[in-house]
Amino acid sequence: MKKMTRRTFLKRGIGILGAALATACGGYGYARYIEPRMIEITRHTITSRLIPRGFDNFKIVQFSDTHLSDVFTTEDLNKTAEKINQLKPDLLIFTGDLIDKPHLYNDHQHALAVLQRLEAPFGKFCVYGNHDHGGYGTNTYKALMEAADFQVIRNGYRQVQLTDGSRIELASLDDLMLGKPDYEGTLSRLSSDTFSILLVHEPDAALKIGRYPVNLQLSGHTHGGQVQLPFFGPLITPPYGKTYTDGMYTLHDTVVYVNRGLGTTRLPYRFLARPEITLFTLKASQK
Template identity: 95%
Template sequence: HGGYGTNTYKALMEAADFQVLRNGCRQVQLTDGSRIELAFLDDVMLGKPDYEGTLSRLSEDAFSILIVHEPDAALKIGGYPVNLQLSGHTHGGQVQLPFFGPLITPPYGKTYTDGMYTLHDTTVYVNRGLGTTRLPYRFLARPEITLFTLKTVQK
């Protein structure tokens, strides 16, 4: 959305055969018959996220993952069956000080800045990403790519 790039970015993604997902849900059926529900919210800061319309479509009997750019969206998802929220946006603050943490974080990235958090029944993970925003450097906020392995819990 930044720099009025919304339409340009959407056109580029669609030309490359990607789907831009905002305010919607998709189901992934697994080979054992179970499923994972994926929910996508539009950008909180510059878009039009529809919390109710999107998250009310999630069911209690499936593992659900919410993908939303800004991590502080987690503050508004209470009451919905979200098991895992994946976010970015903060770049880990880009500059962190020992014993103090991130110096500057963007709007909607003040509470959850980087790493793993637990909020009620939801795990929130904030990835620091690879790039930077505004300031072209990082200090003690190493770039990262994260790989998750999801495993079924036997009941």
């Protein structure tokens, strides 16, 4: 074996260090500037015997966690709105955290103009996230979303009804971290013979809804961890987002879906946790 000289050793060491630094810099650039812009449209079919025939192929679009800021701007929101409108949703759902720091944000009029352009003939609905309550933002969020023709549901109940009389139910819980969720008062209004959807920002609300007839729960909050590692998953998830972190889970008769959201918070990075818009298509089952 040829003996390695000191110069060769140093050259190889410098080469390895340079490659490592280049990889690290490339990884930083990807996580900071590329993946946060790579919005993924995920599509899921929800089948249930409780879905009326009139709602067969009914389209629900969920978006979440925009965290409007200098990182996710109103221009980013505008691009998101274009993608949502191209999906032609019948019903549009926003599952909370509109603005990252409500007490510091000043671009409300531009945000309002974009949100007003979102279209859904059977309604636009939204719930509170922890950032919507934080920074004294509770009333600001409500006023902004209502001005954009969203129905802000807080521990509330609604029905979506077609002209043929068929209907599905919507229920919402207030934010688990900074709000006052009323499980019993809200979910006891659901019917066991009607397809129901629960809107709640934090996905781990699913741990407490087992005795209520919820068929589909839509949540956000976790951002899919924002940074995931292969074979490990999310590095860090927030309170009330520890059990259900990303994607779809089936719990007895309830499907729980955790949307990865669109913006970022604390650190402006995403890695293996692409921003997401979700399209659900309802299918009536005869079984």
